[in-house]
Amino acid sequence: MGYSGYQRMDAQERDYIQHLFGKHISRGQVRYLRCAHLDIYERSRRGCTMVDAVSGKKFFDCFSSAGCFNVGRGNPKIQEALEKALDSWDMGSHLALSEPKIRFAEKLASLCPGDLKKVVLCTTGADACAAAIKLAKGATGRNDVITMNKAYHGHEGFSLSANGKDYYKELFLPLMPGFHIAEFNDLEAVKRIASKDIAAVVLEPVQGEGGIHVATREYMTGLRRLCDELGIMLIFDEVQTGFGRTGKMWCMEHYGIVPDIMFTSKSISGGVYPNGAVVYRDIEPLTSYVEKNPLFHTSHSGGTDLGCIVSSAVLDYLVENKVWEHAAEIGGRFKEGLIEIWNENRHAIKEVRGLGLMIGIEYKYEFLGALMADCLAKQGVWAVYSGNAPQVMRFQIPITATMEEVEELLGRIRAAVKAMKIYLALFLPLAKVPLFRMILDNLKVQIISFNIVRDLEELLFKYVLKR
Ligand SMILES: Cc1ncc(COP(=O)(O)O)c(C=O)c1O
Secondary structure, three states, X not given: OOOOOOOOOOHHHHHHHHHHHHHHHHHHHHHHXXXXXXXXXXXXXXXXXXXXOOOOOEEEEOOHHHHOOOOOEOOHHHHHHHHHHHHHOOOOOOOOOOHHHHHHHHHHHHOXXXXXXXXXXXXXXXXXXXXXXXXXXXXXXOOEEEEEOOOOOOOOHHHHHHOOOHHHHHHHOOOOOOEEEXXXXXXXXXXXXXXXXXXXXXXXXXXXXXXXXXXXXXXXXXXXXXXXXXXXXXXXXXXXXXXXXXXXXXXXXXXXXXXXXXXXXXXXXXXXXXXXXXXXXXXXXXXXXXXXXXXXXXXXXXOOHHHHHHHHHHHHHHHHOOHHHHHHHHHHHHHHHHXXXXXXXXXXXXXXXXXXXXXXXXXXXXXXXXXXXHHHHHOOEEOOEEOOEEXXXXXXXXXXXXXXXXXXXXXXXHXXXXXXXXXXXXXXXXXXXXXXXXXXXXXXXXXXHHHHHHHHHHHHHHHHOOO
């Protein structure tokens, strides 16, 4: 069977491809997605929607690959920039000087506040996180790093060590030494660990995987003051929050403070060519550290010529369309709509929170995140709960969504929450018993039971309803 790309596929073809995915990539991943009806094949990806190649059904993309599609899926301007670039450019030699790299770095620096003017070109979010931490450690000559509870910075090396949830880390111990975890939004907790031995404090201004927690202004200004006092490098992870997502070009702008180092990725690539970057202040000891150690962080795929051309086109698009203003406007209406849904369902929903178009619904119990994903998928909403807080359903639609699309999406979410009522009637009383709650919250139990339900559902459709 050939590679069908964007063509429509029938159920038989889907089963075969799923079998191959399981055989060569991961059976566990198929089962994980299948249990919440998230095992779709994205065809026709445009704006804030995609179409499932099997069912032909339209889905709103509320995950956006955790923040990769701020400029919309398949943005024609960005695709055109990549197509044109391929006429004359390739990735380029990573050690060579090149015009695309220089133009991109200049453009990126010009859009950053304060003296964030120097750029290290990277590949991914995790790679940029490693570069930022290495820069802080190298420049200060200190070893230790403070990161936040429930933080997510990536899956490798320094970024894995910086994560604030054991789940990702415990299989790979021992990790990098000298990482200390503090409670997010708790300045006193950071003060208890902070000293002149600490190289950096690293945080996301809005925790994404941690469950959409927005840093408070007092916390951020307090961190800035503390880092200044002790010579600690303040590092912001703007991988998810950057490029207009929270209603400003950078989330840091909400707080009026500038970190010493910022790293980013994801939407920098317009969803078509991976790229990442660290931007740091043109100050000592950072600048002279990089001057003396120009190759302290390089990779053949970091800041490629193609990636930089695409990223420059993304920056132009963001500025021309003031995408952050659109995020603030439609994000405001979206949040208002979700709050209405919260008010109608106070027995199950604990809170709705977020900034711009980075919004989460927090349920009262962890297992409700998986149920919500399932009910949303059935309503044509592809959404994934926060990795480090399964009770929080994240909504990060591409920022190109129109107000009409936001209203349609809200209608679908309302229908999904309504469809959950039957499950809630069954499970909410059970969840009050600690043993049952432990079972319900267990991911393995969820995957097995949801897959059984899915198998039964497919048998029903095939043999009884003959569809
Ligand atoms: C806040 C944050 N930082 C870092 C990363 C890691 O990025 P990548 O997947 O490109 O390694 C992610 C990915 O989800 C993220 O959300």
